[in-house]
Amino acid sequence: MSVLIVGSTALDSIKTPAADRPRLLGGSASYAAIAASFFAPVRLVGVVGTDFPKRYLRLYRRHGIDLTGLQIKPGKTFHWAGEYEVNMDHRRTLRTELGVFETFSPDLPPAYRKTPFVLLANIAPSLQGHVLDQMARPKFVVADTMDLWLNIALKELLALLKRIDGCVLNESEAQHLTKEDNLLQAARAIHKLGPKYVIIKKGQHGSLLSAPGGLFLAPAYLLERVVDPTGAGDSFVGGLMGYLAGARGPIEANLRRAIIHGSVVASFCCEGFGPSRSSRATRAEIEQRVKELEKRTRF
């Protein structure tokens, strides 16, 4: 089945202690769409300016991503510039130019409205809600979010949480949203806000799924060297949703392996600047790391 992915499509200029790379393909929807494309057909909704490099359109197409929903507007593409510290754990934003993204309205092409799997990648919760307004009873909806929306759009985020099946946030966001330090308490509090499935990301420490069938403690695929962590979280949730859309059987039976596949795609993402490494991964390489994670966790 197909997965609809809505989020930001951008250009990222990234500085690390080792290098400085301008105008890479970026944005939550770009990373998520590439990650999902290994497992299922992807439909993208986003907006770019007329300056958006043709080579990135070709990259989307090489991944079989349906671009009917990608709006190309007069003006400049959303541009983010950031810099990482030595240990890659902290980054700071150097510049944000919204460009055509400032007035983005994620209006769905009619053909997209019955897509069974919907990933609301990280954008303003009001826009995420606007997508759901246009959908005809999707099978499974997951939303990703970030601390910014907890600070400036909490009301809209809380309204969105009531309308989705699963939410993905990182540890500090879960604690911030619920005012609970303990992760199990935080997950329980988030269930009360709506989502049946709560996934808390913990970076290199893996992730935690809280679901009706119990907890799942997922490992991360540890790397000897991280080149650029930008987009790892988006790749994680994109891989997860792509895997679910491509798998047979009930959602909950597939969710654990979906999370593991998301982790593995995120690991490839961290091995190159922007999506340069994840976009060159093969399904066979992905399955090899999944097997390796099985070996690393069995006891």
Add this chain to the structure above:
Amino acid sequence: MSVLIVGSTALDSIKTPAADRPRLLGGSASYAAIAASFFAPVRLVGVVGTDFPKRYLRLYRRHGIDLTGLQIKPGKTFHWAGEYEVNMDHRRTLRTELGVFETFSPDLPPAYRKTPFVLLANIAPSLQGHVLDQMARPKFVVADTMDLWLNIALKELLALLKRIDGCVLNESEAQHLTKEDNLLQAARAIHKLGPKYVIIKKGQHGSLLSAPGGLFLAPAYLLERVVDPTGAGDSFVGGLMGYLAGARGPIEANLRRAIIHGSVVASFCCEGFGPSRSSRATRAEIEQRVKELEKRTRF
């Protein structure tokens, strides 16, 4: 087979946001010995003063711990007082009174010298080395350490690492010791210092074993509520060594399950002040949490 445990035996006065408990049973060897006793016979080496409460000697005995090596000296028992912050992640030392521990020399009773499993719980590396000087070819030696020794006894610690099979340290200590931020690189660097088995503790994020047979990513048994984390790390390594001593077959085949059992005993430790909860755990309760961890990690 038996396990010899050498370390500190102390009284701890612990403040948390919820309570204030004076003169609990404390010390790295106390926690480790109680944890190990669920799985194998334990021989303890430590020192206490004449003020050491009889009820704590009874507690050791209830766990079948051999106290031939526990020295009782005129003077006061090592006393540590500390306070935890709201989230239990940080603690500060309020008071440290070394008492009879200041001149502690871990001299082994002759009957202890052939013990096959040796846990050098957290004490000064020179004392840990002194224990090994007295041993007759033990089967498996593991040492625990702490940041203090990295700062004030690095030379002795490096000498010790060449003489042991496995070492246990936490994430920040591994990074500090090796000047490597990346955990895989840090583990590799520690192997070069001597130990064949490197175990890096990550608190509620679990632990990582680096061994000739590959990596093992072990989960922690998450709790809804942590009462007092004091001694969790000592309980972890104690449970681990007790399990190894009690299991048949080659060390590496048992090490993963040993780590899981250590994690579970550590989880009980966190549920009460001092060892009050872990000392009341049953083997059946421990095995139930091990099974639960299997369920929480399978995919």
